Amino acid sequence: MFRMIFVNLPVADLDRSKAFYEAIGFHNEPKFSNEAAAMMVLSDTISVMLLTHPFYATFTRKPIADANNSSQVMLCISCESPAEVDRITDAAGAAGGKVDVSQVDQTKGGPMYGRDFEDPDGHQWSPMWMDPQFAEQGAHPVEETTQATRPETIVCNQEGTMPINPNASIEITAFAWVPEFAQGVVRDLRARWALEEAGLDYRVQLLGQTRPAEYLQEQPFDQVPVLRDGTLQIFESGAIVQYIGEKSEALLPSDAESKYRAIQWTYAALNSCEPAILNLLLIDIFFTGQEWAKLRRPGAEDFVKLKLKRLSDWLGDKQWLEGDRFAIGDLVMITVLRFLRHTDLVAGFPNLDAYVKRGEARPSFQQALSDQLAAFAANEPQLEPEGAAA
Ligand SMILES: N[C@@H](CCC(=O)N[C@@H](CS)C(=O)NCC(=O)O)C(=O)O
Numbered sequence: 488m489f490r491m492i493f494v495n496l497p498v499a500d501l502d503r504s505k506a507f508y509e510a511i512g513f514h515n516e517p518k519f520s521n522e523a524a525a526m527m528v529l530s531d532t533i534s535v536m537l538l539t540h541p542f543y544a545t546f547t548r549k550p551i552a553d554a555n556n557s558s559q560v561m562l563c564i565s566c567e568s569p570a571e572v573d574r575i576t577d578a579a580g581a582a583g584g585k586v587d588v589s590q591v592d593q594t595k596g597g598p599m600y601g602r603d604f605e606d607p608d609g610h611q612w613s614p615m616w617m618d619p620q621f622a623e624q625g626a627h628p629v630e631e632t633t634q635a636t637r638p639e640t641i642v643c644n645q646e647g648t649m650p651i652n653p654n655a656s657i658e659i660t661a662f663a664w665v666p667e668f669a670q671g672v673v674r675d676l677r678a679r680w681a682l683e684e685a686g687l688d689y690r691v692q693l694l695g696q697t698r699p700a701e702y703l704q705e706q707p708f709d710q711v712p713v714l715r716d717g718t719l720q721i722f723e724s725g726a727i728v729q730y731i732g733e734k735s736e737a738l739l740p741s742d743a744e745s746k747y748r749a750i751q752w753t754y755a756a757l758n759s760c761e762p763a764i765l766n767l768l769l770i771d772i773f774f775t776g777q778e779w780a781k782l783r784r785p786g787a788e789d790f791v792k793l794k795l796k797r798l799s800d801w802l803g804d805k806q807w808l809e810g811d812r813f814a815i816g817d818l819v820m821i822t823v824l825r826f827l828r829h830t831d832l833v834a835g836f837p838n839l840d841a842y843v844k845r846g847e848a849r850p851s852f853q854q855a856l857s858d859q860l861a862a863f864a865a866n867e868p869q870l871e872p873e874g875a876a877a
Pocket residue numbers: 672673674675708709710711712722723724725
């Protein structure tokens with residue numbers, strides 16, 4: 488068969504590297520190039536993919552080696568079918584290599600099927616099959632639209648367990664970084680958790696403190712999250728979770744009665760519980776120490792306790808709000824109750840406490856949380872070195 492090799496190289500300055508490779512005889516293939524990557528063709532069979540460091544980091548759990556001091560490549564080879572990808576990877580495993588080493592799972596459908604393995608020295612290989620029709624069209628037009636309309640898009644640059652698939656059709660917005668008190672409760676967590684439960688790939692547009700002006704056309708309150716899926720764009724985490732739920736029986740049962748009982752609990756979480764809980768959170772975090780807040784706090788706490796008692800009474804010894812089956816109402820309710828993590832109020836109701844812990848123990852929650860936190864860690868503002876301002 489006609490076989491190609493793509494040598495993936497991390498580069499600090501994409502334009503500089505493109506110019507360098509052009510100068511030594513490669514030519515750029517615009518169909519597979521964007522602001523994060525450039526395909527540089529040497530021959531019909533050999534190409535180099537230049538990847539910016541943030542983009543390169545989405546494919547490996549390891550720190551990016553400084554090629555001036557150590558050797559580092561990721562070798563991607565084309566295969567004629569997904570089965571051949573499996574055959575090579577499995578053979579590598581049988582021969583003592585580590586297999587499926589990256590956090591990106593490219594075996595769940597989509598235009599590419601890929602796996603990866605490390606040779607005994609840790610060099611990463613990625614056998615990959617690409618749908619010929621997709622190869623014909625190229626990924627560039629999609630990337631071009633995304634980049635053109637969303638100037639503040641930051642390609643996720645997390646190390647670790649990011650399930651991000653840059654080619655996923657679903658995209659959510661999240662913050663690149665928030666202060667510690669908000670880390671782990673920003674509402675894109677709901678979307679991430681639901682997507683994990685549903686087993687749907689997604690990518691993330693990370694936003695800074697100043698959102699692009701056109702973001703208001705998507706989220707009138709300038710907040711996160713927004714979910715985009717093709718031409719569909721929706722805001723409000725409850726609506727987003729319901730949309731994802733509609734795609735997965737695991738989150739939203741299809742029979743009308745169970746479905747609407749799950750939906751009612753998302754409204755209850757957002758409308759009957761969240762306002763009281765958020766009120767207390769604001770008093771404790773934002774207005775702490777202010778005279779009026781000190782006066783208001785006991786009443787605000789009592790109101791929260793009343794909500795928790797009602798919820799605890801309803802839950803009784805059930806596993807989830809409607810019995811044995813976890814659904815979107817539980818997902819949203821648990822994220823609402825987590826806004827009280829700075830208090831011991833939930834612990835005052837052992838069945839509710841166990842309910843929240845049950846939710847948090849779900850692998851999908853853990854994945855979603857660690858991905859949100861990984862973004863914050865990767866985008867932690869750097870303190871200016873002493874004397875830098877001078
Ligand atoms: N009701 C909205 C609330 C969204 C919301 O408050 N998002 C917060 C993060 S958790 C935000 O973007 N805050 C920034 C701001 O309001 O400027 C939802 O559930 O989606």
